[in-house]
Amino acid sequence: MNVGEVAALAGVTVRTLHHYDRIGLLSPSGRTAAGYRQYSPADLDRLHQVLLYRELGFPLEEVGTLLDAPDADPEVHLRRQHRLLRDRLERTQVMVAAVEKEMEARSMGISLTPEERFEVFGEHDPAEYDAEVEERWGETDAYARSKQKTAAYSKDDWVRIKAEGADVEARFAAALTDGIPADSDRAMDIAEEHRQQINRNFYDCPPEMHAGLGRMYVEDERFTAHYEEIAPGLAQYVSTAVQANATRQGA
Amino acid sequence: MNVGEVAALAGVTVRTLHHYDRIGLLSPSGRTAAGYRQYSPADLDRLHQVLLYRELGFPLEEVGTLLDAPDADPEVHLRRQHRLLRDRLERTQVMVAAVEKEMEARSMGISLTPEERFEVFGEHDPAEYDAEVEERWGETDAYARSKQKTAAYSKDDWVRIKAEGADVEARFAAALTDGIPADSDRAMDIAEEHRQQINRNFYDCPPEMHAGLGRMYVEDERFTAHYEEIAPGLAQYVSTAVQANATRQGA
DNA sequence: CTTGACCCTGACGTCGCGTCAGGGGCGAGT
DNA sequence: ACTCGCCCCTGACGCGACGTCAGGGTCAAG
Numbered sequence: 001m002n003v004g005e006v007a008a009l010a011g012v013t014v015r016t017l018h019h020y021d022r023i024g025l026l027s028p029s030g031r032t033a034a035g036y037r038q039y040s041p042a043d044l045d046r047l048h049q050v051l052l053y054r055e056l057g058f059p060l061e062e063v064g065t066l067l068d069a070p071d072a073d074p075e076v077h078l079r080r081q082h083r084l085l086r087d088r089l090e091r092t093q094v095m096v097a098a099v100e101k102e103m104e105a106r107s108m109g110i111s112l113t114p115e116e117r118f119e120v121f122g123e124h125d126p127a128e129y130d131a132e133v134e135e136r137w138g139e140t141d142a143y144a145r146s147k148q149k150t151a152a153y154s155k156d157d158w159v160r161i162k163a164e165g166a167d168v169e170a171r172f173a174a175a176l177t178d179g180i181p182a183d184s185d186r187a188m189d190i191a192e193e194h195r196q197q198i199n200r201n202f203y204d205c206p207p208e209m210h211a212g213l214g215r216m217y218v219e220d221e222r223f224t225a226h227y228e229e230i231a232p233g234l235a236q237y238v239s240t241a242v243q244a245n246a247t248r249q250g251a
Numbered sequence: 252m253n254v255g256e257v258a259a260l261a262g263v264t265v266r267t268l269h270h271y272d273r274i275g276l277l278s279p280s281g282r283t284a285a286g287y288r289q290y291s292p293a294d295l296d297r298l299h300q301v302l303l304y305r306e307l308g309f310p311l312e313e314v315g316t317l318l319d320a321p322d323a324d325p326e327v328h329l330r331r332q333h334r335l336l337r338d339r340l341e342r343t344q345v346m347v348a349a350v351e352k353e354m355e356a357r358s359m360g361i362s363l364t365p366e367e368r369f370e371v372f373g374e375h376d377p378a379e380y381d382a383e384v385e386e387r388w389g390e391t392d393a394y395a396r397s398k399q400k401t402a403a404y405s406k407d408d409w410v411r412i413k414a415e416g417a418d419v420e421a422r423f424a425a426a427l428t429d430g431i432p433a434d435s436d437r438a439m440d441i442a443e444e445h446r447q448q449i450n451r452n453f454y455d456c457p458p459e460m461h462a463g464l465g466r467m468y469v470e471d472e473r474f475t476a477h478y479e480e481i482a483p484g485l486a487q488y489v490s491t492a493v494q495a496n497a498t499r500q501g502a
Numbered sequence: 503c504t505t506g507a508c509c510c511t512g513a514c515g516t517c518g519c520g521t522c523a524g525g526g527g528c529g530a531g532t
Numbered sequence: 533a534c535t536c537g538c539c540c541c542t543g544a545c546g547c548g549a550c551g552t553c554a555g556g557g558t559c560a561a562g
Contacts, residue, residue, distance in 0.1 A: 310548070
């Protein structure tokens with residue numbers, strides 16, 4: 001792909017890609033004889049990461065060091081991005097609440113103090129993330145290290161994990177063919193095991209997030225196909241069970 | 252207040268305030284004999300608005316024109332900010348979902364297409380707001396005009412609105428002293444009327460937002476005081492009724 | 503009457519591009 | 533073979549929103 005196509009796909013300008021090339025943040029993996037930039041799928045992957053970090057407010061130079069860090073596999077980035085996005089979500093919710101509070105205050109004739117109104121603008125530098133992350137994750141580094149093993153999974157580990165996953169899926173399929181309702185205790189128990197498996201082997205997955213995944217299983221054909229391949233109706237079944245379990249777990 | 256204090260309060264640097272002064276976005280209303288900038292409470296108000304719009308991604312020049320528009324009273328800004336913040340909330344939720352989707356895809360060995368991954372980065376320019384707002388509000392301008400009357404409320408209007416508010420509050424108080432439960436139909440009906448009143452007279456208030464206000468009535472002493480002045484226990488009572496009604500309305 | 507914390511006004515630097523300017527490459531039609 | 537229109541290239545300057553000195557005045561405390 002040449003610049004124009006990539007730019008259109010990613011929703012950025014050609015100039016931006018030129019810029020990223022010149023500062024060494026994202027250099028296309030090839031050039032044509034005429035000097036045209038040629039972007040590979042791997043380049044697109046990297047661009048995607050760049051844009052995510054940029055959206056999160058990181059300066060481009062820091063994005064580069066993050067992406068070029070040798071110990072940072074894609075999963076590390078995904079987890080970090082997930083955490084930062086959730087932080088942002090929280091911050092935005094606080095701001096929404098603040099604005100609603102002020103609207104209501106105005107209509108009731110109450111006026112707020114300056115301190116109150118400015119406290120929304122607390123700290124939210126992405127730069128502070130460095131220190132923050134090392135404090136937060138430094139404390140729970142047992143957890144961090146257990147998670148970082150993901151990158152170091154051996155072939156045996158992967159075999160075991162795949163087997164675990166297949167086992168849960170088989171039990172879902174069995175429950176389905178047995179005619180057990182998807183919101184029954186038995187189905188929800190399997191769903192909970194599914195969640196724990198993700199927790200152990202991949203990433204932190206609270207019930208709420210698990211419910212989101214459940215919805216995705218029927219909304220996205222890719223995941224639907226994965227389950228329908230095992231048994232027809234399984235995608236919907238797993239989806240329902242997972243969401244029911246999330247509700248049961250108090251999400 | 253002089254620059255340093257304002258900067259500390261608002262969480263910006265002194266240089267930023269200097270900058271806003273020089274470009275005419277926020278000039279302090281006074282100077283001391285020695286030339287020190289003196290900020291009034293009104294200046295702080297304006298700074299607050301500036302920072303909100305800035306946070307939302309508006310270029311400073313546009314912030315200036317927005318704030319200096321003669322037909323734009325504070326309520327207009329609040330409504331606009333509320334809308335923009337909700338948009339942002341939605342966008343962030345979409346991005347969170349996208350990252351979760353990718354984490355799950357990776358752990359299941361599914362890979363996503365580039366198109367899929369980039370579609371998150373759709374349009375989100377604050378610049379497009381201009382055109383957008385005139386289209387959206389142009390269509391429903393009956394609604395817009397009915398809302399803009401807020402700024403043009405006459406003294407009689409205000410008297411009527413205050414009376415309506417007092418009426419609802421009195422009926423809440425009566426229900427409370429009658430020993431009617433706050434989550435009963437009668438209390439919820441009054442709550443719904445409260446919501447409709449806000450809708451008619453002030454701003455668009457869907458059930459979900461109304462529930463948020465309900466929580467605030469007990470969390471914020473300012474609002475608590477307003478209700479407790481009428482009858483002891485009324486803040487908690489209204490809060491519960493409003494939230495119960497929101498659930499009933501399907502929030 | 504000095505010290506240290508705060509204030510002032512230039513003025514230049516930085517980051518992430520936008521925006522020309524000047525020139526070459528390439529497939530379609532004539 | 534030529535040209536038209538669209539895409540690509542490389543400088544190079546501009547801009548918005550400040551950061552960061554430099555050089556100097558102010559003000560309350562000791």
